[in-house]
Amino acid sequence: MKLLTTEKKNQVLQSMINLLDQKRDQVIAGNKKDLDAFQRDDQALYDRLIVDDKKVDDMIRSVREVKDQDDPVGVTKSERKLDTGLQIINRTAPFGTIMIIYESRPDVTIEAAVLAFKANNKILLKGGKEAIHSNQVLVDLWHQALEENGLDKDWITLFTMDRQATQEFLKNPDQKLDLIVPRGGERLIAFVKEHAECPVLVSGRGNNFLYVDADADWDKTMKVILNAKTDKISACNALDKVLINKNATDLESRYKSLLATLKENGVEVITPDSDSSENGDIWYEEFLAMKILVDFVDDMDEAIDKIxxxxxxxxxxxxxxNSEAAHRFMEQVDSAAVYHNASTRFTDGGAMGVGAELAISTDKLHHRGPLGLEQLVTNKYYVFGDGHTRD
Incomplete structure (x- = not known):
């Protein structure tokens, strides 16, 4: 795809802001078709599917935030002149074509496309069948915004392939793919990694832990655990496991208080004496439900190893x-985001100041954590000489 000016890209985004506001009833009506067809057998998936006026406002805000951000393309990362006389400049450049495969969540159709487009990438959207009507309406709006500004619709493409056709496309794409981002559960991620022929950036799996140290403030602890677990169970940053130091003061009464509070708020608690906790597989499980596992550790080192x-x-x-303990813990735990006295629910592009996000990457290459606008570019070296040859 050709390089677009910042002005042209922002004109498209302004058109999309206007269209989302003007056609919000159309967006919500399309979403109602999806909601009516959904079997409600997966509450977390259903929650992610809903689009109402507030969600449309959130979509508009996401597009506006990206429009207002600096263009990430063509930014000089480094510049040096060598003894040989060569001048070498390293600048950011688009990836090219990014494909995102995701379940439910029509808002991804907005966030993924706006980020990819502002970073001058072509985006292929493969949403789930449960959101087909919502996604078709939103992509139609994208196409209107592109055409209003004299651009081809193929900057943003929606795929409606079934599983078999998707598998075949991943193995033998009919166009160049530079990056694939699967955003969903374990089975989706495994499926994409098995069949894709280009780099895959893994996103979406949580199974998040919280460690309660011996020196924890229990009022803060109760507040943080409750928020991290119950604020939004369908989010990948929701809390799944709690490890409590056995040396905490007044442990027995505080433990009973924690269990009672969680149960009062509708959370199923799996404890060390339950049959489920004996099943090793449950330690790897991301619940995405009103369920939490609470257990004890002898010390911080055991907590770190288990996490x-x-x-x-x-x-x-x-x-x-204990700030020293917090620092050591945060250094030793191998996670994309580590928190001291704060809820895991903040692992989100907007909440972390990144703005709209394509996904939360749990890979270490090329980026870890929220994939915002600045992370959807690669780099290119510009080398200037004057008839230089290498001996």
């Missing part, structure tokens, strides 16, 4: 008033 073995590498928190 690094079982967690999804997404978000981990420590509750403690």
């Amino acid at each position: 690094n073995e079982y967690s999804g590498g997404h978000s981990t928190a420590i509750l403690t008033e």
